[in-house]
Amino acid sequence: MTDTLESAGPDAADSPHYLRALTDMADRRTVVAGAAIYNDMGVKLVEKGARIDSRLYDRLVQHKLREPIDRHLSIDNPVDVPALVAAASALAEQDALCALLADALGSTGRLLAPLRSLALPPSMACKLTVMREQRPQLFQHSLQMMAVAIYLGIKSGLGERDCSALAAAALLHDLGVLYMDPVWDDPGHKVVGPQRKHLAAHPISAMLMIRDMQAYPPSVAVAVLEHHERMDGSGYPRGLSGADITPLGRILLLAEVVAAFYEKYEDMPAQRLSLVLRLNHRKFPSALVSHILPLLREEVARDSALLPLGSDASQQIDLLAEAFAYWDQLKAALPGGQGGAAGPAAPRGTPTGAFAFADARLMALQKALIEAGSHPRHQGELIAQLQGDVLGMAEVGLVGREALWQLQSILNASHRRWPRLADRATPEDAALADWCEWVARKL
Structure with missing residues (x-):
């Protein structure tokens, strides 16, 4: 990656927003330091075996930590692979989009099979646990996007190993959002002009965290970096186009849009999504879109009769x-x-x-x-x-x-x-x- 990308992402270890979310979560469930926590000058801030909670926030946030705080934490009831399978299975029963994908593949089991070989090191499990507890909508979005990505991977002929890497990329693609101010979750918070650079940085932050963990193939970090790119070059953070976007990156960018429409719109999501994919055919990979549009046709026909639009x-x-x-x-x-x-x-x-x-x-x-x-x-x-x-x-x-x-x-x-x-x-x-x-x- 270029020096520009290296400098664009915030220092994950020192993010006050992530530290606040982690320590607040620790007030409700047991979080213990599995190793002593030091600052970058070698000063011990937290003893090994100490209980982490919100009272430590003010002390921790004043220091640049020697390594990410979540690298040696023990958490009660963490997000692990069995917990992910259970959460995704429950979502497939309740969520219209996930149910649609599972039905198209024949079963929820086939949709979630790549999770069996998913790598989930402690720091990533910790981040996902913080996401589940402190940002539940973001966690559900990650699960939905993971389901769409796996579906597209299977339909594209990827093997289970590649689909497992794809599942990891989709699940972790928004880790950078954990390091942003939660005000971004407020629908009334309108971001304009230069402020949007913080939003544009979140794929870079997530890519750096995933790459530095060295637990996944390089293609996972690259795909995460590319999940907001567009085939016509109109995306971010690098404005890539066409063949410059990797195969996994193309799957993620489409999966992001599909999941977002079903999350954002309670009324007629299939029709809205179908229209956007057709109207913006230069932005999205046509081979992958061809696996999504047939799923939407029956819902489009049904929903269009239920909610008249167009009065404005x-x-x-x-x-x-x-x-x-x-x-x-x-x-x-x-x-x-x-x-x-x-x-x-x-x-x-x-x-x-x-x-x-x-x-x-x-x-x-x-x-x-x-x-x-x-x-x-x-x-x-x-x-x-x-x-x-x-x-x-x-x-x-x-x-x-x-x-x-x-x-x-x-x-x-x-x-x-x-x-x-x-x-x-x-x-x-x-x-x-x-x-x-x-x-x-x-x-």
């Missing part, structure tokens, strides 16, 4: 049209800019850097909307034709919501990659900053 489609169309038109206006005003409506087929102008990045993303979004028959210039007539068609209007509404989400994604990515964009150092930066501020106000 006209407002969504108007907002999209305004966003595209404002971008064309800003682009035309630049030195060497293209006059008139840009549109996906228009020739590229001369701007470079941040503006060129956003321009390419907006052109790709418009092209995808045209291919889906859902570009704002087409949708007015389409809505008039669909009156009374519940399924059709539901899809129009979902397309609009996805397109607006992608506008927000372009805004976020622009600020993440160019944190000094608001300085407006060049005409192009000023134009992009103006567009981002407009989008932020409208959304």
Whole structure:
């Protein structure tokens, strides 16, 4: 890995948020130091055999520890392989997505078989125990993502050994979130601009922890690093594309999206997911998507009749049209800019850097909307034709919501990659900053 990646992740051993979660958990279950805990200067902070609890937090957080605190801890009722199998089996009985995957493979046993050979060293077991006790939603997300990843691995023809490595990568992919401020779990906490660099760092943090443990094949750490990449290069942290993303990384990036949709949406998750996968076919590996879409078809047909959507489609169309038109206006005003409506087929102008990045993303979004028959210039007539068609209007509404989400994604990515964009150092930066501020106000 590059020096940039090495420096981007926080020092896991000293994370105050993880220390707080661990010591708070120790107030409710027995956690004992299996070896003495030292700081990096060799000063003993905790005796071997001492009970860990929240009273130690203030002392521990003031020091840089010689090694991660969870390397030699003994925990009552930890997350181990049998506990993982039991938790995943229970989830397959209660969770619609996991049940769907197990049914598709013929049994829950086949879905969870790769867990039998899963490596789980003490420090990783400790982190997962903290996750289960202190961040239960994150733990459930990891289990769901693990189930999707194993399903995709099996359908792709991977052997049990590779599927076991894949299960480890999926299960541990969000370890970095344990080292972030829990405020990120608050739905009301809106993160914008440069703050998003902390979110972008969590795959790097998890990769470094997994790699340093040396308990897994190198492909596991790499896949964890790649779980937010996209096939078209629009992901993070490295903006990889296509063949530059490893096979396990491709599985994780799709599994992340599949699990996230079933967690986020109680209403019509299958239809929403199916639409996003089809509308964004350049972002996701088509061979893997082909294993997911057939699972969704029956649910799409059933759920679409239950919850009509699309009543706000006209407002969504108007907002999209305004966003595209404002971008064309800003682009035309630049030195060497293209006059008139840009549109996906228009020739590229001369701007470079941040503006060129956003321009390419907006052109790709418009092209995808045209291919889906859902570009704002087409949708007015389409809505008039669909009156009374519940399924059709539901899809129009979902397309609009996805397109607006992608506008927000372009805004976020622009600020993440160019944190000094608001300085407006060049005409192009000023134009992009103006567009981002407009989008932020409208959304």
